[in-house]
Amino acid sequence: MHKIIQFSIVILLVSLIVYASAEEKVFPYEVHETILENGLTVILVPMDSPGLVSYHSVVRTGSRDEWEPGKSGFAHFFEHMMFRGTEKYPGPIYDSLITSIGADANAYTTNDRTVYHLNFASEDLEKVIELESDRFQNLKYSLQDFQTEAGAVYGEYRKSITSPWSVGFEKMYDMAFDKHTYKHTTIGFERDIIQMPNQYDYSISFFNRYYRPDNIVVLIVGDIEPNNTLKLVKQYYENWKEGYVPPQITPEPEQKGERREYVKFDGKTLPIIMIAFKGDAFDVNNKNVLASYLLEELAFGSTSDIYKQLVLNEQKVQFISAGFNFSRDPGLLSIYSMIKNPSDIPYVENQVYNVLDKFKNELVDEEKLEKLKKRTKYQFLMRLDNPKSVASSLPMFLTYEPTVDLVDELFSNIMKLTPEDIKEAANHYFQKDKRNVIIVEGVK
Amino acid sequence: MKRIIILILSFILIVLLSNCSNSLDEKVVQLHVKNDPTVSFRIWFKVGSQNDPVGKEGLASLTANLLSQGATKNNSYEEILEKLFPLAAWYSCNASTEMTIFSGRTHLDNINEFYSLFIDGILNPAFEESDFNRLKDQALNYLKTNLKYSSDEELGKAVLYNDIFEGTPYGHITTGTITGLENITLEDVKDFYKKYYTRDNYVIGIGGGYENDLLNTLIKDLDKLPEGKVQSIPTPSPKVVDGFELTIVEKNAPATAVSMGFPIDILRGSKEWYALAIANSWFGEHRNSSSHLYQVIREARGLNYGDYSYIENFPNGGSRQMPPTNVSRRQQIFEIWIRPVPNETRHFSLRAAIRELKLLVDNGLTENQFELTRNFLKKYVLHYAPTTMDRLGYVVDDKFYKIDGSHLERFRTMMDKITLEDVNNAVKKYLQYENMKIAVVTNNAEEFKYNLVNNVESPIEYSSPKPQEVYDEDEFIKIFNLPISEEKVKIIPVEELFK
Numbered sequence: 001m002h003k004i005i006q007f008s009i010v011i012l013l014v015s016l017i018v019y020a021s022a023e024e025k026v027f028p029y030e031v032h033e034t035i036l037e038n039g040l041t042v043i044l045v046p047m048d049s050p051g052l053v054s055y056h057s058v059v060r061t062g063s064r065d066e067w068e069p070g071k072s073g074f075a076h077f078f079e080h081m082m083f084r085g086t087e088k089y090p091g092p093i094y095d096s097l098i099t100s101i102g103a104d105a106n107a108y109t110t111n112d113r114t115v116y117h118l119n120f121a122s123e124d125l126e127k128v129i130e131l132e133s134d135r136f137q138n139l140k141y142s143l144q145d146f147q148t149e150a151g152a153v154y155g156e157y158r159k160s161i162t163s164p165w166s167v168g169f170e171k172m173y174d175m176a177f178d179k180h181t182y183k184h185t186t187i188g189f190e191r192d193i194i195q196m197p198n199q200y201d202y203s204i205s206f207f208n209r210y211y212r213p214d215n216i217v218v219l220i221v222g223d224i225e226p227n228n229t230l231k232l233v234k235q236y237y238e239n240w241k242e243g244y245v246p247p248q249i250t251p252e253p254e255q256k257g258e259r260r261e262y263v264k265f266d267g268k269t270l271p272i273i274m275i276a277f278k279g280d281a282f283d284v285n286n287k288n289v290l291a292s293y294l295l296e297e298l299a300f301g302s303t304s305d306i307y308k309q310l311v312l313n314e315q316k317v318q319f320i321s322a323g324f325n326f327s328r329d330p331g332l333l334s335i336y337s338m339i340k341n342p343s344d345i346p347y348v349e350n351q352v353y354n355v356l357d358k359f360k361n362e363l364v365d366e367e368k369l370e371k372l373k374k375r376t377k378y379q380f381l382m383r384l385d386n387p388k389s390v391a392s393s394l395p396m397f398l399t400y401e402p403t404v405d406l407v408d409e410l411f412s413n414i415m416k417l418t419p420e421d422i423k424e425a426a427n428h429y430f431q432k433d434k435r436n437v438i439i440v441e442g443v444k
Numbered sequence: 445m446k447r448i449i450i451l452i453l454s455f456i457l458i459v460l461l462s463n464c465s466n467s468l469d470e471k472v473v474q475l476h477v478k479n480d481p482t483v484s485f486r487i488w489f490k491v492g493s494q495n496d497p498v499g500k501e502g503l504a505s506l507t508a509n510l511l512s513q514g515a516t517k518n519n520s521y522e523e524i525l526e527k528l529f530p531l532a533a534w535y536s537c538n539a540s541t542e543m544t545i546f547s548g549r550t551h552l553d554n555i556n557e558f559y560s561l562f563i564d565g566i567l568n569p570a571f572e573e574s575d576f577n578r579l580k581d582q583a584l585n586y587l588k589t590n591l592k593y594s595s596d597e598e599l600g601k602a603v604l605y606n607d608i609f610e611g612t613p614y615g616h617i618t619t620g621t622i623t624g625l626e627n628i629t630l631e632d633v634k635d636f637y638k639k640y641y642t643r644d645n646y647v648i649g650i651g652g653g654y655e656n657d658l659l660n661t662l663i664k665d666l667d668k669l670p671e672g673k674v675q676s677i678p679t680p681s682p683k684v685v686d687g688f689e690l691t692i693v694e695k696n697a698p699a700t701a702v703s704m705g706f707p708i709d710i711l712r713g714s715k716e717w718y719a720l721a722i723a724n725s726w727f728g729e730h731r732n733s734s735s736h737l738y739q740v741i742r743e744a745r746g747l748n749y750g751d752y753s754y755i756e757n758f759p760n761g762g763s764r765q766m767p768p769t770n771v772s773r774r775q776q777i778f779e780i781w782i783r784p785v786p787n788e789t790r791h792f793s794l795r796a797a798i799r800e801l802k803l804l805v806d807n808g809l810t811e812n813q814f815e816l817t818r819n820f821l822k823k824y825v826l827h828y829a830p831t832t833m834d835r836l837g838y839v840v841d842d843k844f845y846k847i848d849g850s851h852l853e854r855f856r857t858m859m860d861k862i863t864l865e866d867v868n869n870a871v872k873k874y875l876q877y878e879n880m881k882i883a884v885v886t887n888n889a890e891e892f893k894y895n896l897v898n899n900v901e902s903p904i905e906y907s908s909p910k911p912q913e914v915y916d917e918d919e920f921i922k923i924f925n926l927p928i929s930e931e932k933v934k935i936i937p938v939e940e941l942f943k
């Protein structure tokens with residue numbers, strides 16, 4: 001026990017960083033990747049973390065894959081249903097087994113993926129492999145369970161919609177996309193959530209199409225012996241039949257012309273402005289995509305000129321930030337600000353455009369860019385000090401391509417970006433015709 | 445004679461040395477992790493919102509924020525951000541009710557550059573007017589709009605805490621009150637800093653792969669703070685709760701958020717606390733489907749997103765999975781958190797939760813429930829503190845609670861020592877279901893009040909069929925008696941809160 005509690009996470013990052021830079025590898029741990037015959041990708045990352053293991057099942061399906069009209073929200077709904085059990089281990093038994101091993105178990109859904117994660121003691125590894133493989137292959141739930149869970153999902157919607165941010169995001173995606181499934185947020189349109197209790201049959205078809213080994217990555221990090229672990233994974237997963245059916249997602253047509261809406265929030269809030277430009281799908285070799293990742297910090301981070309101007313000096317906004325996130329299909333590069341005085345909304349909006357123009361017209365300072373590259377790499381590495389953090393840093397990459405090599409490739413390509421690349425990306429993305437603006441205001 | 449003198453001198457030397465080491469033990473907690481390439485700091489100043497002067501509620505929190513989000517005499521805030529940027533390091537300062545923690549983390553490669561910024565933040569704050577205005581504005585906006593209109597769950601909890609501790613130094617949330625914040629001047633902040641950030645009022649928490657030289661430098665540097673003994677505040681004595689006392693916050697709420705609780709006189713460290721922790725974990729482990737309340741309200745009935753209970757302060761529960769550190773208090777409450785339920789089921793849900801509490805108090809845990817929960821906790825607490833920074837937080841809290849050894853280790857060993865009888869005795873001693881403060885955020889407050897005061901039946905209809913045992917149990921829940929008298933129900937429009 002002492003061994004487990006006092007787990008001195010031996011990271012040896014110093015030497016690993018040196019090693020990494022020599023080999024141009026950023027991810028500091030040994031990785032074992034295998035694809036089983038049924039298409040299941042198995043990634044094992046042994047690390048010195050006495051007694052602890054983190055286990056992630058990454059389903060490469062998110063709200064993006066909800067392409068049938070009226071069926072938004074099902075990827076997230078499945079996150080709930082997966083805890084309802086199987087014939088062998090019905091929900092309450094599954095719960096009590098997870099409880100008896102003291103696992104920290106949960107799940108989350110995004111636009112592009114659904115991830116089930118457990119952290120537990122290494123002595124329980126086989127039990128967890130057995131339970132996880134069972135529920136992914138043999139999930140079974142009654143109509144009653146299904147309908148009850150639909151109530152909990154609506155509860156989750158109600159909990160979050162009391163925030164003006166949720167109201168704004170919902171409107172932004174709905175407005176910015178016409179055809180693509182990014183039109184709805186992860187939790188789904190409210191009208192579809194209300195209808196969920198009537199969609200039992202559809203739910204089974206959703207499960208059968210997407211919860212297949214050839215669409216899933218099993219990632220196990222921590223105090224594991226890779227050969228034995230792989231043997232166990234094979235033993236429990238190899239009878240699972242492949243059969244992933246890709247979604248029929250309509251690509252979003254090119255946006256031609258700015259879109260803008262005012263949203264009334266039924267409560268008090270300082271005004272919020274959200275400005276979003278259409279981005280590209282993640283591609284590790286697309287310089288524009290990688291440059292946009294750095295632009296987020298360069299243009300709107302805590303050392304950016306606009307942050308200093310609007311937050312620190314003029315103090316016209318509560319905060320300003322941006323989210324230029326990667327996504328599987330072309331998504332949004334978004335900028336947000338909460339403004340103190342409604343009369344400053346046009347001023348703040350214009351300042352944002354001035355900043356973007358500056359990046360379109362001028363080259364970014366080389367030294368600043370180099371500092372940012374280092375910071376980006378360091379930030380990633382500083383997080384990797386325990387199995388849970390290591391495992392949770394990977395699902396985003398595995399959604400795009402089921403290999404950890406992508407991490408090294410990404411950082412290696414980011415390190416090669418030049419001020420010219422940043423300028424080109426700014427010109428590529430920040431066009432008025434591809435702009436979407438939402439302004440949220442509360443009651444007076 | 446010479447011998448006697450030598451003996452006396454030796455004795456004096458021993459006393460002096462032991463005083464030195466005592467005073468070092470008093471002032472420093474260490475968590476050295478060999479081979480960890482990072483260093484984590486948690487400097488604990490023994491001050492918090494309980495020290496806010498009357499009429500200046502929010503001063504401790506605002507002072508803490510200014511220390512970490514403002515200029516120093518050597519660097520403007522902009523310059524600090526610029527210098528921290530390439531290091532990928534950070535520092536921050538946060539006040540809770542009794543503790544203020546100045547924390548930071550860096551890679552050892554960058555320790556010198558980081559340390560000079562970190563220590564400068566503590567020793568040489570500039571307290572500039574523009575930083576003060578910015579941060580005061582942020583705090584006011586949080587109270588005036590964010591808390592009231594962005595998250596009804598956090599709102600309900602804030603109202604509950606303020607109600608339970610009304611009239612005591614705990615009686616306002618850490619951010620303060622609107623009037624309190626409006627009254628605070630920059631001079632108040634400077635005076636507060638002078639009074640509480642003294643060399644007699646801190647404990648150093650340091651963890652990771654640091655060298656002793658660093659610790660020695662830190663001790664020497666912090667001794668540059670001025671002298672100043674701080675008078676300790678007596679542990680608050682909240683008013684005795686008499687029956688059910690409700691505050692209903694009236695707002696146009698799409699769903700109803702409920703929080704309830706009462707003070708409990710028990711702190712971590714004692715065997716009874718760990719016994720009570722087993723009962724609480726079974727009844728309402730935070731954000732875990734093993735929670736019994738969760739099973740009853742969410743799993744079986746689908747009424748909301750989750751239902752939990754607590755025997756220690758647990759702020760920001762919506763955004764964290766594991767318990768927070770360094771929010772320790774000498775007076776704790778037992779708390780139940782019901783996440784938003786449809787307005788039409790609010791009465792039913794309230795009854796269901798209190799009925800479950802009654803069943804726990806009356807019947808205790810069964811042998812099976814006890815075995816399952818203690819085995820769960822024995823391993824689950826491993827996940828409470830995965831990183832050096834997290835574990836350092838626990839080590840500092842051990843100091844707060846004067847725990848000899850480690851709370852987390854004791855938690856695990858106690859699971860093998862506690863019996864079912866211990867658990868059920870602790871439940872009987874510390875929990876009850878008849879005297880409780882309840883905070884509800886909802887619409888049509890008058891109608892709810894009428895139903896509560898008149899004990900009106902609250903039948904429930906589901907949009908989907910449920911197993912027969914659920915319907916059978918609902919018959920008991922819908923008429924479960926909650927004796928609530930009219931004078932003990934306050935209705936407050938949301939606009940009036942936190943003034």
